[in-house]
Amino acid sequence: DLRVDGRGCEDYRCAEVETDVVSNTSGSARVKLGDTDVLVGIKAEMGTPKLEKPDEGYLEFFVDCSSNATPELEGRGGEELGTDIANTLCRVFSCENSVDLKSLCINPREHCWVLYVDVLLLECGGNIFDAISIAVKAALFNTRIPKVRVLEDEEGTKEIELSDDPYDCIRLNVEEVPCIVTLSKIGYRHVVDATLQEEACSLASLLISVTSKGSLTSMKKVGKGSLDPESIFEMMETGQRVGKSLHIALQKILDEEESLGTSRPKVGFLG
Amino acid sequence: MAAVTMRLPQARGPVGAGAPRRAEKHLVAPGDTITTDTGYMRGHGTYVEDDKLIASVAGVVERVNKLVCVRALKARYNGEVGDIVVGRITEVQQKRWKVETNSRLDSVLLLSSINLPGGELRRRSAEDELAMRDYLQEGDLISAEVQSIFSDGAVSLHTRSLKYGKLAQGVLVQVSPSLVKRQKTHFHDLPCGASVILGNNGFIWIYPTPEQKEEEAGGFTTNLEPVPLSDREVISRLRNCIVALVTHKMMLFDTSILYCYEASLPHQIKDILKPEVMEEIILEARQRLLDLEG
Numbered sequence: 353d354l355r356v357d358g359r360g361c362e363d364y365r366c367a368e369v370e371t372d373v374v375s376n377t378s379g380s381a382r383v384k385l386g387d388t389d390v391l392v393g394i395k396a397e398m399g400t401p402k403l404e405k406p407d408e409g410y411l412e413f414f415v416d417c418s419s420n421a422t423p424e425l426e427g428r429g430g431e432e433l434g435t436d437i438a439n440t441l442c443r444v445f446s447c448e449n450s451v452d453l454k455s456l457c458i459n460p461r462e463h464c465w466v467l468y469v470d471v472l473l474l475e476c477g478g479n480i481f482d483a484i485s486i487a488v489k490a491a492l493f494n495t496r497i498p499k500v501r502v503l504e505d506e507e508g509t510k511e512i513e514l515s516d517d518p519y520d521c522i523r524l525n526v527e528e529v530p531c532i533v534t535l536s537k538i539g540y541r542h543v544v545d546a547t548l549q550e551e552a553c554s555l556a557s558l559l560i561s562v563t564s565k566g567s568l569t570s571m572k573k574v575g576k577g578s579l580d581p582e583s584i585f586e587m588m589e590t591g592q593r594v595g596k597s598l599h600i601a602l603q604k605i606l607d608e609e610e611s612l613g614t615s616r617p618k619v620g621f622l623g
Numbered sequence: 624m625a626a627v628t629m630r631l632p633q634a635r636g637p638v639g640a641g642a643p644r645r646a647e648k649h650l651v652a653p654g655d656t657i658t659t660d661t662g663y664m665r666g667h668g669t670y671v672e673d674d675k676l677i678a679s680v681a682g683v684v685e686r687v688n689k690l691v692c693v694r695a696l697k698a699r700y701n702g703e704v705g706d707i708v709v710g711r712i713t714e715v716q717q718k719r720w721k722v723e724t725n726s727r728l729d730s731v732l733l734l735s736s737i738n739l740p741g742g743e744l745r746r747r748s749a750e751d752e753l754a755m756r757d758y759l760q761e762g763d764l765i766s767a768e769v770q771s772i773f774s775d776g777a778v779s780l781h782t783r784s785l786k787y788g789k790l791a792q793g794v795l796v797q798v799s800p801s802l803v804k805r806q807k808t809h810f811h812d813l814p815c816g817a818s819v820i821l822g823n824n825g826f827i828w829i830y831p832t833p834e835q836k837e838e839e840a841g842g843f844t845t846n847l848e849p850v851p852l853s854d855r856e857v858i859s860r861l862r863n864c865i866v867a868l869v870t871h872k873m874m875l876f877d878t879s880i881l882y883c884y885e886a887s888l889p890h891q892i893k894d895i896l897k898p899e900v901m902e903e904i905i906l907e908a909r910q911r912l913l914d915l916e917g
Binding site: 354355356357358360362363364365366367368369370384594598600601602604605608609616617619 | 627629630631633634794852856859863893897
C-alpha cells in the first residue's frame with residue numbers, strides 16, 4: 353500500500369481550491385491538484401426552457417483544453433478530449449437531484465436561467481476528471497444569480513426586471529452535486545488520483561461520480577484494458593468511500609473560504 | 624482510510640530566500656543588454672543589435688578574455704565526453720540503438736559499444752544484429768557513459784563496463800541537467816539502504832542496493848523479484864527528497880540528498896511534498912551544508 357510518492361492507494365495529492373478568480377463571471381473556481389490545474393467559470397444567462405422540461409433551467413458544459421496543458425494537445429488535438437470531458441460531465445449531472453433546476457426557472461415555458469459552465473484545462477498532471485468535477489462544484493457554490501421579477505403589463509406582455517442591488521442574488525444548493533472519482537487499475541490493485549506516470553502504467557480506469565451522501569450517479573469505464581466484474585465491485589466501494597471524504601474536505605474548505613469574506617487575500621494567477 | 628487534504632492557496636514567497644549570495648553573478652534575461660562595449664566577441668546565447676551585446680537566453684554571463692557568452696540555466700543536456708547518463712531506448716535500428724537522454728538530439732548506442740556475452744573482443748556478426756532486440760528493447764532504461772560527440776551535437780554512448788547496462792527495478796526522477804553537480808563518481812550507495820545513479824543529463828535512478836556484487840554477463844539480465852516494503856519506503860522517501868531539492872533549485876549530489884533524507888525522517892513520506900514541510904526540510908538541509916563548508 354505504498355506508491356512512488358509515498359501515498360497510499362486511496363490518498364489524494366494536496367489540492368488548492370480558490371473561488372471567485374474571474375471577475376466577469378457569475379461564479380468561478382480554480383483547482384490545483386498536484387500538477388493538474390483547472391479553471392471553471394460559470395455564466396448565467398436567460399434563455400428559453402427545453403420543450404420536455406418547461407419549468408426547469410439547465411446547464412451547458414463546454415471544455416477547452418489549452419495547448420499548454422500537455423504537448424499532445426497542440427493545435428486541434430484538444431478538441432476530442434474536450435468533447436469527451438463535456439459529455440462525461442453531462443452524464444454526471446443528468447441525474448435529477450444534482451442541481452435544483454426548478455429554482456432556475458423564471459417563467460414556465462418562456463424564460464429560465466441557463467448556466468453555461470466553461471472549463472479550461474490549464475495544465476494536465478494526471479487525474480483531470482476529478483480536478484474538473486471539484487472545480488465545477490466549487491464554482492457552482494460560488495455562483496450568484498441575480499434575482500429577477502416578472503412584471504405583467506396590461507396587454508399581457510411580460511417584462512423582466514432586474515433588482516437594483518448587485519448583492520441581491522440567489523445561491524445554488526450544492527449538497528447533491530456529485531464529484532467524479534477516478535480509480536485506475538494498476539496490476540492487481542487500484543489507485544485513486546493517479547499521476548501522469550501512474551496513468552501510463554494503468555490499462556483501465558473506472559470513473560465514478562459520487563454525491564456527498566455516497567450515492568452513485570454515473571459510472572464510466574475508460575482505457576483499452578479489461579476489468580473483472582469482481583474488481584469493479586471493489587472499485588465502486590472504494591470510490592464511494594473516497595468520494596464521501598472528498599466531499600467533506602471540499603465543503604470544509606469552501607465554508608472556510610466563505611467565512612473569510614471580502615477580507616480574504618486573493619492569490620489569483622500571479623501569486 | 625482515504626486522506627484528502629485541501630487548502631486555500633497562499634502566495635508563494637521567493638524561492639531560496641534563505642540562501643546566502645556568495646559571489647555576485649551577472650544574471651540576465653532575454654533582451655537584457657550585457658555590455659555596450661564593442662570590443663567583445665559574442666559567444667553562445669548573445670546577439671548584437673545597435674552596437675549593443677544583448678542576451679538571447681536567461682542565464683549567467685560568462686566571460687573568458689574577450690569572449691562573452693550566456694550559459695542558460697534551464698537547457699537541454701549538452702553532452703561532454705566521460706559523463707554518465709541514464710537514458711531510455713526509443714528505437715532499435717540496424718547496428719545501433721537510439722536513446723533518449725533529454726538532449727537536443729537522440730543519443731546513439733552502437734552495437735559495437737556494448738558488452739556481449741562471450742568476451743570483449745568478439746566481432747559483431749549478423750546474428751548479433753538480428754538478436755539486438757533480445758538485449759535492449761524500446762522502453763528499456765540503461766546507464767551508459769558518453770564516448771564521443773558527433774559534429775551535430777548528438778552523443779555516442781557506450782556501456783563497456785560492468786557497472787553500466789540495463790536498469791531493472793527502481794524509480795526514475797527527471798530534473799533539469801543544470802542541477803546535477805559534476806563529481807568524481809555518480810554511482811552512490813547511500814547508507815539509508817538504497818543506491819542512486821545521478822545522470823548528468825538530469826535523469827536520476829533510485830534503486831534498492833543489490834545484496835551481493837553479482838558478476839553479470841554485461842549487465843543485461845534483469846532482476847524482477849518483488850522489492851520488500853522497507854526498501855520501497857526508503858526509495859519513495861528519497862524520491863520525494865529529490866523532488867523537494869529540485870523545487871528549491873538546490874544542487875543535487877550525494878551529500879545534499881543524504882542531508883535532506885535525514886531531515887525528512889520525522890515526517891511521513893507523503894507529507895514531504897506539502898509546501899510548508901518541504902521548506903522546513905530544505906532549510907535544515909541547507910543549514911547543514913553550510914556548516915559543512917564553513
